[in-house]
Amino acid sequence: MIINEELVKEAVKKHGSSRAALIPVLQELVAGKNYLSDLDMVEVAREMNLSAADVYGTATFYSFLDTRPRGKYVIRVCKTISCSMKGKNAILATIEETLKIKLGETTADRKFSLLETNCIGWCHKAPAILINDEPYTELTPKKVTEVLREYIKQ
Amino acid sequence: MSKIPVQRVDLIFEKITCKEIFEKVLQSKPEEIIQSVIDSGLKGRGGAGFPTGLKWQFAAREKGADKYIVCNADEGEPGTFKDREILDEVPEKVFCGMAIASLAIGAKIGYIYLRGEYKFLVPKLENKLAEFQQLMQDLGHDFRIELRLGSGAYICGEESALFESIEGRRGEPRNKPPYPTKSGLFHKPTCINNVETLVYTVMIQKYGAMHFRELGTKDSRGSKVFSVSGDTPTAGIYELELGMSVREFVDVFGDGDTKAVQVGGAAGFCVPRKRFDETIIGFEGVPTGGSMKLFNSSRSMYNVLHNYLDFFAEESCGQCTPCRVGCQQLLKGIEAVKKGEKSHKYLDELVKLAATMKIAAKCGLGQSVGNAFSSIVENFKEEIIY
Ligand SMILES: Cc1cc2nc3c(=O)[nH]c(=O)nc-3n(C[C@H](O)[C@H](O)[C@H](O)COP(=O)(O)O)c2cc1C
Ligand code: SF4
Numbered sequence: 001m002i003i004n005e006e007l008v009k010e011a012v013k014k015h016g017s018s019r020a021a022l023i024p025v026l027q028e029l030v031a032g033k034n035y036l037s038d039l040d041m042v043e044v045a046r047e048m049n050l051s052a053a054d055v056y057g058t059a060t061f062y063s064f065l066d067t068r069p070r071g072k073y074v075i076r077v078c079k080t081i082s083c084s085m086k087g088k089n090a091i092l093a094t095i096e097e098t099l100k101i102k103l104g105e106t107t108a109d110r111k112f113s114l115l116e117t118n119c120i121g122w123c124h125k126a127p128a129i130l131i132n133d134e135p136y137t138e139l140t141p142k143k144v145t146e147v148l149r150e151y152i153k154q
Numbered sequence: 155m156s157k158i159p160v161q162r163v164d165l166i167f168e169k170i171t172c173k174e175i176f177e178k179v180l181q182s183k184p185e186e187i188i189q190s191v192i193d194s195g196l197k198g199r200g201g202a203g204f205p206t207g208l209k210w211q212f213a214a215r216e217k218g219a220d221k222y223i224v225c226n227a228d229e230g231e232p233g234t235f236k237d238r239e240i241l242d243e244v245p246e247k248v249f250c251g252m253a254i255a256s257l258a259i260g261a262k263i264g265y266i267y268l269r270g271e272y273k274f275l276v277p278k279l280e281n282k283l284a285e286f287q288q289l290m291q292d293l294g295h296d297f298r299i300e301l302r303l304g305s306g307a308y309i310c311g312e313e314s315a316l317f318e319s320i321e322g323r324r325g326e327p328r329n330k331p332p333y334p335t336k337s338g339l340f341h342k343p344t345c346i347n348n349v350e351t352l353v354y355t356v357m358i359q360k361y362g363a364m365h366f367r368e369l370g371t372k373d374s375r376g377s378k379v380f381s382v383s384g385d386t387p388t389a390g391i392y393e394l395e396l397g398m399s400v401r402e403f404v405d406v407f408g409d410g411d412t413k414a415v416q417v418g419g420a421a422g423f424c425v426p427r428k429r430f431d432e433t434i435i436g437f438e439g440v441p442t443g444g445s446m447k448l449f450n451s452s453r454s455m456y457n458v459l460h461n462y463l464d465f466f467a468e469e470s471c472g473q474c475t476p477c478r479v480g481c482q483q484l485l486k487g488i489e490a491v492k493k494g495e496k497s498h499k500y501l502d503e504l505v506k507l508a509a510t511m512k513i514a515a516k517c518g519l520g521q522s523v524g525n526a527f528s529s530i531v532e533n534f535k536e537e538i539i540y
Contacts (some may be wrong), residue, residue, distance in 0.1 A: 023322055065306075081420075082233065093217060124382065
């Protein structure tokens with residue numbers, strides 16, 4: 001399991017070690033390495049003087065604080081009603097086909113993970129997805145393929 | 155767009171100079187600011203609709219110097235996307251509203267809790283925030299705003315869960331009372347308002363309480379930003395006067411085949427065609443945080459309800475049994491009826507369960523699951539069963 005003590009130290013230095021800094025610290029780690037390993041959380045607990053169970057319990061409450069290995073680009077497909085009405089399944093199928101992974105999986109090169117998520121606030125431009133922090137809206141199978149192609153190139 | 159009984163308004167997105175307004179407000183006493191908000195009749199735009207002026211008054215009356223202003227930008231209700239647009243288009247007006255609130259209640263620190271799904275807004279917000287901070291300094295008002303991000307938990311829009319989250323914990327709602335104005339963020343007196351509410355307080359200072367009060371109805375003063383989506387040719391964000399009927403709304407936004415409108419998101423109510431005329435969109439009828447979702451006759455209301463229940467089952471914080479177990483049971487229940495494993499009479503049992511959740515659940519999430527559940531099941535029973 002990968003642990004990154006340097007990243008943890010930097011994050012705690014930046015946000016401080018008060019309890020209120022815990023979520024910003026965890027968010028920083030996820031932004032940097034895409035997920036929190038058990039050892040990361042133990043390290044955060046030590047740096048912030050908390051119990052590891054407390055850090056784990058807090059992290060696992062939040063769906064964006066992944067505690068399972070994820071790819072460099074996490075794709076979250078909105079599955080709430082508007083997107084679901086406006087063709088979410090076709091978008092999901094296209095992504096699965098293009099990346100050769102199923103929902104919940106990560107590509108072998110650790111570049112992409114594919115997840116579903118609840119309403120991301122683009123119902124008027126459904127269907128929508130997030131790739132890391134970036135929203136993509138009014139998608140069609142063709143459009144999402146083009147978006148993915150750009151990421152694959154990177 | 156048609157001849158409109160549905161009156162368009164332009165307050166929220168109007169470009170204004172916050173400096174002038176804030177300079178004017180700085181000359182006022184806190185009681186005067188609060189009175190103007192009370193006089194305007196403004197109620198919270200985040201869904202619950204508590205009178206904003208009263209909330210400010212309660213917070214102002216609390217003793218002590220440690221008080222907080224919190225801007226609720228968690229916007230997680232399915233079908234709501236107007237706060238994102240407000241923060242994107244007129245962020246300085248949101249900051250200005252927080253600063254006015256800080257004058258009114260005597261707070262030095264404000265927090266904006268922005269949902270993680272809107273993280274792409276952060277660079278822009280930080281830039282605008284730096285400018286605003288400079289303005290505060292130039293005008294000599296001691297008030298600082300911090301930006302915090304959510305991480306994909308709908309429940310953190312509930313005010314006490316939001317406080318827990320800022321404090322670095324799981325976003326589990328607290329018992330109420332005490333209410334936030336007495337014991338909120340860091341257990342200090344806190345005034346928490348929705349993004350849109352805060353912007354209205356700015357416009358009330360600009361144009362006066364009466365200007366706002368003259369819009370809308372006795373129970374629902376003013377205007378509101380609506381997020382319109384679903385089966386409509388004109389999905390988008392619209393600021394409209396309150397007090398229209400669902401019929402008037404559908405005449406403007408429908409696709410000619412609207413069979414139901416879900417008002418207020420997954421936590422709101424489903425209004426079927428036969429009730430369009432009599433149902434007022436506002437606090438006297440069906441309240442809404444702005445989510446208006448139209449469904450035409452091609453849609454299965456079973457699928458709609460299933461989608462909402464799946465949402466709630468996932469987003470329930472799991473802290474209290476009626477909601478944790480109730481959400482799962484409602485979901486399993488309609489699946490069983492659909493498959494014919496349970497008779498249609500079982501739906502009556504499920505409606506009773508939803509009613510129990512309304513009484514027994516700890517927070518607004520569990521309490522409101524029954525809104526959509528009962529209004530969909532009662533009006534579209536055949537679609538749920540067959
Ligand atoms: C489950 C749940 C989710 C909520 N989500 C939000 C939200 O995303 N934004 C919001 O402003 N209020 C939300 N609220 C309402 C808040 O608890 C609170 O009433 C509101 O922020 C107060 O601001 P207002 O008076 O200006 O509306 C939510 C309530 C519940 C029960
Ligand atoms: S009602 Fe649901 S969301 Fe609210 S405290 Fe109970 S379990 Fe948590």
